[in-house]
Amino acid sequence: MECKIKNDIGTIYITEEVMLKVVGYAALECYGIVAMSSKRAKDGFVQWLGRENLTKGVQLKLADDMLDVDLFIIVEYGISIAEVCKTIVETVRYKLESMTGVKVRRVNISVEGVRV
Numbered sequence: 532m533e534c535k536i537k538n539d540i541g542t543i544y545i546t547e548e549v550m551l552k553v554v555g556y557a558a559l560e561c562y563g564i565v566a567m568s569s570k571r572a573k574d575g576f577v578q579w580l581g582r583e584n585l586t587k588g589v590q591l592k593l594a595d596d597m598l599d600v601d602l603f604i605i606v607e608y609g610i611s612i613a614e615v616c617k618t619i620v621e622t623v624r625y626k627l628e629s630m631t632g633v634k635v636r637r638v639n640i641s642v643e644g645v646r647v
Contacts, residue, residue, distance in 0.1 A: 532547045534550065534593070534598075534631065536632045548586065549631075550598075550627065551589050551591065553626060553630050553631065554589045554600055554627060555567060555586050555588065555589050556626075557622050557625075557627065558602055558623055561619045563607050563610040563611075563615035564607075564615060564619065565605045565607050566605045566646075567587070567588025567589070567604060568641075568643035569587055569643075588604065595636070597633075597634045597636035598627070598633050598634065598635050598636060599636055599637045599638075600623060600627070600635060600638045601639045601640075601641070602619065602623070602638065602639070603643050604619070604640060604641070604642055605644040606642055606644075606646070608645050616642070619638070619640060620640065623635070
């Protein structure tokens with residue numbers, strides 16, 4: 532998936548890998564998030580992903596010229612999950628829209644684990 536942005540001067544092409552990295556780094560900036568997780572942990576096994584693999588914890592879907600973002604995360608124990616998720620949604624939406632110009636329709640977060 533590649534996003535095209537047309538303006539007066541020409542067309543800008545942004546690859547999916549770039550958008551995945553923007554989302555991943557924006558999410559990891561937020562307080563309370565420990566790591567990205569592999570998509571949909573099975574049988575209670577969660578694979579923690581470091582900074583080099585953070586794009587594996589993100590899925591992007593393009594719908595009606597807007598982007599749907601799915602994040603799979605692990606949060607710190609003792610912190611309000613609802614507040615962490617609210618902060619992540621706001622940060623990811625702002626960073627992605629300001630850096631790429633692509634409008635974000637929805638940010639879905641799946642909390643795959645809690646670090647004790």
